[in-house]
Amino acid sequence: MPKQVYTKLVKKEKLLDDLYKFSVEAKEIVDIAKPGNFLEIRINENLDPFLRRPISIYNLNKEKGILEFIFQVKGKGTQLLSKKEEGDFIDIIGPLGSGTFKLEEYKNIAILGGGIGIFPLYELAKEAKQDGINVNMYIEFRNKNLVVLEKEFEEKSSKLTITTDDGSYKNSGFAIQYLERDLNENKLDAIYACGPLPMLRAAKKLAEERNIPCQLSLEEKMGCGLGVCLGCAVKTANSPVDNPQYIHVCKAGPVFDSKLVEI
Ligand SMILES: Cc1cc2nc3c(=O)[nH]c(=O)nc-3n(C[C@H](O)[C@H](O)[C@H](O)COP(=O)(O)OP(=O)(O)OC[C@H]3O[C@@H](n4cnc5c(N)ncnc54)[C@H](O)[C@@H]3O)c2cc1C
Known part of the structure; x- marks a missing residue:
């Protein structure tokens, strides 16, 4: 079950001119997250931009309960996010996505x-x-x-x-x-x-x-990230031409068996 946390940005690193790594305290998310899960991040206290932005989990520090994510500045949302400073608070929902990377018994x-x-x-x-x-x-x-x-x-x-x-x-x-x-x-x-x-x-x-x-892992453009807006649909493989079937990256993914999706 995803958690919503309002949490402190404990470390901000600029990796490139337009690339930032944020570390936040989020033990509730770290404890249950798996590789491939993503987060939905509220950009602002006010509602502009209205939609949260999806960002993947980069690293889970299980001992310290610290969650790390890295994002590139693309448009308004990520630009505003990049202005946050250490000590500022961020509203994050995660971990999201039921399709995560599975390691199976591979060697x-x-x-x-x-x-x-x-x-x-x-x-x-x-x-x-x-x-x-x-x-x-x-x-x-x-x-x-x-x-x-x-x-x-x-x-x-x-x-x-x-x-x-x-x-x-x-x-x-x-x-x-x-x-x-x-x-x-x-x-x-x-x-x-x-x-x-x-x-x-x-x-x-x-x-x-x-x-x-x-x-x-399909990083489709996504609206709500919670399966409500249906904006992140991808076609399932081998679905009939006259009756195409779709699945939603935010709920069923973002990670899929390649044989299940038509990309
Ligand atoms: C599951 C998932 C995981 C993601 N993980 C990461 C991550 O770890 N790090 C990271 O930097 N970005 C990640 N993204 C992409 C990130 O969500 C977008 O770059 C961000 O939402 C753009 O928001 P914005 O307000 O800055 O830009 P907007 O104003 O919304 O868009 C600015 C430009 O970015 C393009 N854009 C918007 N969304 C996407 C997208 N999903 N993919 C590619 N281009 C897009 C738009 O077409 C536009 O040209 C992920 C996306 C998804 C769906």
């Missing part, structure tokens, strides 16, 4: 991420490594200046592959190319992905061609 997994989609993958990699799973991580950035959290992801993976679209740092090209290359040499039990839609489509295709289970 050797691939985690693929790009853009803002890398953030929910940190807690997943952390828990997988704690469980003794071999974590092959592939993360993609547009260029060298946008590379963040390298040390953090390195610590939580067995092997980290960083790519930049323009080749300005580490490997050149798309992260999925490197995942596919490794897959030709080693068996992987599952693929987990979060990132831009073309990346998710490529991950789904690759996994289905190779018959590997694949879990995708």
Whole structure:
């Protein structure tokens, strides 16, 4: 059951010009949250903007009851959120989403991420490594200046592959190319992905061609985050053309078995 907390921003870090990491006290949420869950954050005391903004959980510090999330400034909501200072209070609902990442009994997994989609993958990699799973991580950035959290992801993976679209740092090209290359040499039990839609489509295709289970986190645009506005519908795979079926990312997701959704 999600909790609503009105809680203190204990640490604010600026990772890039438009990228912030917030740490808040939220033991009620931390105790029950799972990798892949997200939060709905109220931006303002007044009702402008009216809708809360969905942001993924980055890290759960279970010992201290501290919850961390990272967000990029996109528009009005995230701009205003970025103005909060340490000591300010924030109204957060979470953990949300019933579809979370499942580690099953896998021994050797691939985690693929790009853009803002890398953030929910940190807690997943952390828990997988704690469980003794071999974590092959592939993360993609547009260029060298946008590379963040390298040390953090390195610590939580067995092997980290960083790519930049323009080749300005580490490997050149798309992260999925490197995942596919490794897959030709080693068996992987599952693929987990979060990132831009073309990346998710490529991950789904690759996994289905190779018959590997694949879990995708869909960061669809979302209104209420609580299953009321129905703004985050995605089509289910193989539903009839004349009678398409939809599921809602906020309630059933954000993480889905790739075979269940048409993206
Ligand atoms: C389940 C979920 C988890 C998310 N996790 C994170 C996260 O961990 N970190 C993070 O930085 N962002 C995350 N997002 C995206 C974040 O919610 C949006 O960037 C934010 O709501 C934009 O609000 P705004 O008021 O700043 O911008 P708006 O004024 O609402 O929009 C500004 C611009 O951002 C675009 N935009 C709005 N929503 C999205 C979206 N969902 N995806 C891509 N573009 C969008 C709009 O088209 C517009 O161009 C997540 C979204 C979802 C649905």
